Amino acid sequence: MRLHRNLVFASIDALNEIFNENKYADKAIQGTLKRDKRWGARDRSFIAEMVYDIVRWKRLYAEIAEVKEPFDRQKLFRLFTVWATLKGIALPDWKQLEDTPTRRIKGRFDELSKIRKYRESIPDWLDELGQKELGKKWDAEIAALNVEADVVLRTNTLKTTPEKLKAILFDLDLETEPVQGVPNALKLKERANVFQTPAFKDGWFEVQDASSQLVADFLDVKPGMRVVDACAGAGGKALHLASLMENKGQLIALDIYANKLNELKRRAKRAGAFNIETRHIDSTKVIKKLHEKADRVLIDAPCSGLGVLRRNPDAKWKLQPDFIENIKQTQAEILDQYSKMVKPGGQLVYATCSILPSENDKQIKKFLNSENGKSFNLAKEKTILPSKSGYDGFYMALLTKTE
Numbered sequence: 001m002r003l004h005r006n007l008v009f010a011s012i013d014a015l016n017e018i019f020n021e022n023k024y025a026d027k028a029i030q031g032t033l034k035r036d037k038r039w040g041a042r043d044r045s046f047i048a049e050m051v052y053d054i055v056r057w058k059r060l061y062a063e064i065a066e067v068k069e070p071f072d073r074q075k076l077f078r079l080f081t082v083w084a085t086l087k088g089i090a091l092p093d094w095k096q097l098e099d100t101p102t103r104r105i106k107g108r109f110d111e112l113s114k115i116r117k118y119r120e121s122i123p124d125w126l127d128e129l130g131q132k133e134l135g136k137k138w139d140a141e142i143a144a145l146n147v148e149a150d151v152v153l154r155t156n157t158l159k160t161t162p163e164k165l166k167a168i169l170f171d172l173d174l175e176t177e178p179v180q181g182v183p184n185a186l187k188l189k190e191r192a193n194v195f196q197t198p199a200f201k202d203g204w205f206e207v208q209d210a211s212s213q214l215v216a217d218f219l220d221v222k223p224g225m226r227v228v229d230a231c232a233g234a235g236g237k238a239l240h241l242a243s244l245m246e247n248k249g250q251l252i253a254l255d256i257y258a259n260k261l262n263e264l265k266r267r268a269k270r271a272g273a274f275n276i277e278t279r280h281i282d283s284t285k286v287i288k289k290l291h292e293k294a295d296r297v298l299i300d301a302p303c304s305g306l307g308v309l310r311r312n313p314d315a316k317w318k319l320q321p322d323f324i325e326n327i328k329q330t331q332a333e334i335l336d337q338y339s340k341m342v343k344p345g346g347q348l349v350y351a352t353c354s355i356l357p358s359e360n361d362k363q364i365k366k367f368l369n370s371e372n373g374k375s376f377n378l379a380k381e382k383t384i385l386p387s388k389s390g391y392d393g394f395y396m397a398l399l400t401k402t403e
């Protein structure tokens with residue numbers, strides 16, 4: 001592979017924005033890719049791959065390169081030389097790359113790979129937390145969370161079928177395959193930007209990981225029901241729920257952020273999902289008005305996001321232990337208060353994209369032992385681990401409220 005100067009320099013700029021200006025990796029990459037219209041698909045994937053890799057392996061590469069934060073441009077180039085050397089890419093004779101000790105890089109990589117926190121490139125606190133929560137399973141999970149995620153589509157059954165979607169994408173040279181156990185999912189055989197396709201613009205599919213697609217199914221909604229999606233955000237699961245409800249009945253999408261609900265409305269229009277009503281949670285009244293009114297409630301709770309590190313590698317560096325402690329408190333409060341919206345005999349799903357038991361089954365156990373939780377029974381629960389499934393880490397529990 002020949003390294004192109006403008007692509008490498010643009011990637012270094014993106015890394016500077018991520019590490020020194022606190023930008024999210026996906027936003028920094030998106031902005032960088034817009035810079036030069038002449039860049040083709042290969043150039044774009046080079047930038048995305050290199051930047052994501054260096055973000056993902058920041059700690060390991062910095063140890064190998066013997067550089068400490070803050071990373072000025074010279075240090076960023078040293079991280080880049082580690083990346084290129086480990087990938088077996090011949091380095092050009094640019095002055096920024098002079099005196100790269102290639103053999104030493106490989107030696108240090110072998111040495112540091114013996115220690116998990118370096119091998120998996122994670123902060124000390126995260127390694128300790130993972131070990132404490134998952135014990136022997138942590139090794140395999142953190143390794144799986146460092147693998148680049150597949151692109152999975154969810155067919156919008158309000159507009160088409162997986163078979164038709166597969167055929168339409170095939171005509172665009174986008175090959176897909178079904179995902180076992182996830183009926184409306186199609187996995188891309190090769191990464192591609194699917195957002196430019198007419199099928200996406202016409203609302204035939206959404207990009208949604210296979211594990212995430214199991215959440216709406218878990219709630220067992222039926223057309224004509226009143227369903228509340230209590231933490232709807234920009235609506236990934238709400239759109240899925242609307243399609244399972246065949247646009248019949250009422251789907252009330254709540255969130256504390258109005259801007260996310262606006263995005264949901266935009267997506268719903270594209271998807272042809274007409275039974276969604278958004279309500280901004282700007283006071284406790286919004287929840288009180290819905291007490292005992294819903295056949296089904298989905299709590300897709302705010303969480304650490306540790307199950308989706310594959311697609312957000314910079315979360316390793318942005319997450320803090322305090323945030324996780326606070327979010328657990330929020331999860332408990334949400335379960336306590338929002339469960340009141342379920343009708344007697346109705347059902348509730350609590351879900352997270354975390355692999356930590358303290359955010360998942362332990363949170364549910366605590367709720368079931370609380371005053372409000374006493375009227376619920378655990379019908380079933382599912383923990384999806386990335387090492388076993390190959391998809392994102394998720395947890396979901398279905399609770400039934402007594403009549």
Ligand SMILES: C[S@@+](CC[C@H](N)C(=O)[O-])C[C@H]1O[C@@H](n2cnc3c(N)ncnc32)[C@H](O)[C@@H]1O
Nearest residue numbers: 230231232233234235236237255256300301302
């Ligand atoms: C995991 S995300 C939801 C993702 C969304 N359901 C989807 O499928 O695209 C959690 C959401 O909870 C929202 N949230 C945080 N605190 C909340 C609260 N107290 N009440 C309701 N929503 C809350 C966040 O704004 C965020 O959109």
